[in-house]
Structure formats: structure tokens, C-alpha cells
Amino acid sequence: MLLDDSVGVQSTMESITVLDNGCLCCTLRDDLVAAIRDIVRTVEERMANGVKDAAIDGILIETTGMADPGPVCKTFSLDEVVNRYCKIDGILTVVDAAHFLDQLARERPDGAVNEPAQQVAFADKVLLNKVDAVSQEKVQETIAAIRSVNAFAPVVECSLSLKPDAVPVAELVQIDAFDTTKLLTAESEQGDVDLAHGHAHDAHGHDHDHGHECDDPSCTDPSHDHSHDASCSDPECTDPSHGHSHSHSHSHHDTDIGSMVLEIKDRPLDVQSFNDLLSDLLENSVDLYRYKGILAFAQQGSVVRYVLQGVHDMVDISFSGEWPREKPLRTQVVLIGRNLDKEGLKQRFEQCALLPDAV
Ligand SMILES: Nc1nc2c(ncn2[C@@H]2O[C@H](COP(=O)(O)OP(=O)(O)OP(=O)(O)O)[C@@H](O)[C@H]2O)c(=O)[nH]1
Numbered sequence: 608m609l610l611d612d613s614v615g616v617q618s619t620m621e622s623i624t625v626l627d628n629g630c631l632c633c634t635l636r637d638d639l640v641a642a643i644r645d646i647v648r649t650v651e652e653r654m655a656n657g658v659k660d661a662a663i664d665g666i667l668i669e670t671t672g673m674a675d676p677g678p679v680c681k682t683f684s685l686d687e688v689v690n691r692y693c694k695i696d697g698i699l700t701v702v703d704a705a706h707f708l709d710q711l712a713r714e715r716p717d718g719a720v721n722e723p724a725q726q727v728a729f730a731d732k733v734l735l736n737k738v739d740a741v742s743q744e745k746v747q748e749t750i751a752a753i754r755s756v757n758a759f760a761p762v763v764e765c766s767l768s769l770k771p772d773a774v775p776v777a778e779l780v781q782i783d784a785f786d787t788t789k790l791l792t793a794e795s796e797q798g799d800v801d802l803a804h805g806h807a808h809d810a811h812g813h814d815h816d817h818g819h820e821c822d823d824p825s826c827t828d829p830s831h832d833h834s835h836d837a838s839c840s841d842p843e844c845t846d847p848s849h850g851h852s853h854s855h856s857h858s859h860h861d862t863d864i865g866s867m868v869l870e871i872k873d874r875p876l877d878v879q880s881f882n883d884l885l886s887d888l889l890e891n892s893v894d895l896y897r898y899k900g901i902l903a904f905a906q907q908g909s910v911v912r913y914v915l916q917g918v919h920d921m922v923d924i925s926f927s928g929e930w931p932r933e934k935p936l937r938t939q940v941v942l943i944g945r946n947l948d949k950e951g952l953k954q955r956f957e958q959c960a961l962l963p964d965a966v
Pocket residue numbers: 736737738739740765766767768769770
């Protein structure tokens with residue numbers, strides 16, 4: 608939907624063009640392309656006619672609850688005009704606190720994608736709506752289920768019909784989740800960004816991305832999500848604020864969709880080995896939903912930094928200069944997808960690392 612009322616609301620009919628190789632994640636949404644090209648044309652005409660404030664702030668695309676966000680994202684890189692004028696800001700997923708757990712657990716035919724899990728997996732931010740209509744226990748169980756699918760996206764609890772202003776538009780836009788340079792800007796401002804455990808504060812300052820294991824022993828902020836649902840492996844942990852309901856929720860809400868982080872400290876990666884690993888991962892890119900990372904590569908006697916971003920087989924790897932001397936070496940890659948062989952991937956990734964004195 609357009610944010611600018613005067614341009615009018617666009618609607619699209621669903622129609623999918625499957626490219627020749629038949630790969631599901633290569634479908635191009637031509638209806639979406641047409642709608643966005645229309646919007647671009649309208650804005651350009653208005654600008655050419657000197658209409659005041661002709662530019663628009665953004666376009667919100669609302670998919671159905673069954674939609675696969677992958678082809679929608681791919682549309683933005685595959686169409687030349689769309690690619691020139693638009694960039695994806697971020698993927699927001701609204702989770703219905705009253706029904707999500709039931710939908711997640713619904714019986715599906717073998718091999719069928721669990722759509723609610725898939726939509727959570729793609730999310731850069733999750734709005735957990737209708738929290739007024741359910742118990743706190745159910746809210747916590749739902750957050751645990753969300754975390755078991757996507758351990759990284761911040762979860763904002765809300766009641767959109769009762770308190771719509773509690774989630775201002777500013778919180779829904781300018782996420783810049785697909786902007787590779789944003790990761791590095793944040794890194795230079797905050798010292799060091801931990802993709803797996805960034806204390807990323809949102810517009811309100813109440814939303815902390817503790818999606819991954821929160822292992823900061825000094826962190827006592829109750830507003831932080833210490834549910835540790837994805838992988839709380841500390842058997843000694845007795846902190847009640849850590850919400851150890853995860854052991855219960857694992858058994859009920861596990862889907863074949865999940866997330867993980869690959870990390871190597873103090874050693875650079877061998878470019879070829881990492882490329883081989885990435886190629887193998889991309890062979891099954893239909894099941895690889897989102898991935899991003901900051902990579903330290905050994906190259907011609909020095910260590911260089913690359914930033915990785917991807918959706919399915921749509922990969923963006925950007926060079927970003929020499930690894931800054933003052934920063935310890937750390938490569939991190941976040942992966943979100945279906946049937947991730949977590950142990951196998953960790954072993955392969957470890958084999959990409961060179962010895963510390965290899966450079
Ligand atoms: N209790 C409660 N009910 C809500 C809240 N937000 C929406 N609802 C109710 O949920 C129902 C669906 O709301 P919609 O906003 O139309 O949800 P939707 O997902 O956009 O619906 P469709 O796009 O038609 O699938 C309505 O009856 C709303 O009143 C909320 O924060 N709390």
C-alpha cells in the first residue's frame with residue numbers, strides 16, 4: 608500500500624511466472640513488478656509536473672498469510688526498473704498471539720512448507736499482535752516458538768487494534784535490513800556488532816535483540832528477552848527471568864525451519880573453501896531463506912573484509928576493504944532456513960578457517 612494517499616492504493620492479482628529452470632525460488636512476481644512500475648511512473652509524472660512533495664516515503668507490500676516472501680524479495684533484484692528505484696527495507700511479520708501456536712502445529716502433508724514458520728523465518732522484525740487477548744504464559748510460549756524458528760529478529764509485543772500508536776510507523780520502516788553497509792556502519796559506531804547477539808535497541812529502546820543465546824551474565828534488564836528458547840544449554844542457570852519454558856516448548860513447536868550462527872574468531876577464512884561451502888549451500892537455495900554475515904578472508908598476505916547478504920539464491924557479497932587493525936578477527940554468518948544440517952555446517956565452516964599465522 609502506498610503511504611501517500613494522493614497517489615492511490617495499488618492492488619495486485621497474484622500471478623507467478625516460473626522461470627525455465629523451474630526452481631521455486633526463481634519465480635518472478637510480474638504482477639508486483641507491474642504495480643511497482645506504475646507507482647514509479649506516477650511519482651515521476653508528479654515530479655515532472657512540479658507537484659509539491661511528490662516523492663513517496665515507501666511502499667508497504669502486504670502479502671497473504673500463506674505467501675512465500677522469497678519470490679517477493681527476488682522481484683526487487685530481478686527487475687531492472689524496480690531494482691533501480693527501490694530497495695527492500697525489511698520484512699515485517701505480524702504474528703497473531705491467539706492463533707500462531709495452533710497454526711504452527713497444524714498437520715501438514717509430508718514435505719509441505721510450514722507457512723507461519725516460513726514467514727517468521729524471513730522476518731527482520733516480528734510484531735506479536737493481540738497480546739491483550741491471551742495470557743502472559745501464552746505470550747511467552749509464542750515468543751519461544753518464534754525464537755525456535757528465527758532466533759535473531761526482534762519481537763515487538765503489541766495490540767494493534769487497541770493501541771495502534773504504540774507501534775509508530777518509524778518502527779516499521781528504515782530497518783535497512785538488506786543494506787550491507789548498515790552492518791558496518793553499526794559496527795563502526797558501536798565498536799563491534801554481534802550478528803547473533805546484537806543489543807539492537809529499537810525506536811522505543813525496549814526491544815532488544817537477544818534472540819540468540821544471551822550469555823551476558825551481567826545483563827539484568829528485565830525488558831531483555833532472556834527466554835533462551837533457541838538454545839539455552841546452561842544446566843546451571845537458575846535465573847527465573849530466563850524463562851526456561853523452552854524445554855517444554857521445544858517438543859511442541861519444533862518445525863524443520865530454524866536459524867543458526869557460524870562463527871570463527873582470530874582466524875581468517877580461506878576464500879576458496881568458503882566459496883565451496885556457499886556453493887553447496889546454494890544448491891539447495893530453495894530451503895535457504897535468509898543469510899547475512901561479516902567475513903574475514905585471507906587475501907594476498909592480508910586480511911580483507913566482505914559483507915554477505917542473501918535470500919535464496921540471490922547473493923550479495925561486497926568488498927569492504929582491509930580488516931581494521933584495531934578489531935579482533937571475527938567471522939559471523941547467520942543462516943535461517945529449512946532442514947539446516949547445523950552440526951555438518953559447523954564442521955564444514957571450521958574447515959574454512961586458516962591457521963592464525965597463515966597471513
Ligand atoms: N484482541 C485484539 N484483537 C485484534 C487486535 N488486532 C486485530 N484484532 C482483531 O482481529 C481481527 C482481524 O483483524 P485484521 O486487522 O483485519 O487482521 P488481518 O490479519 O489484517 O486480517 P486479514 O488480512 O483479513 O486476514 C479483527 O476482528 C480485529 O478486531 C488486537 O490487538 N487485539
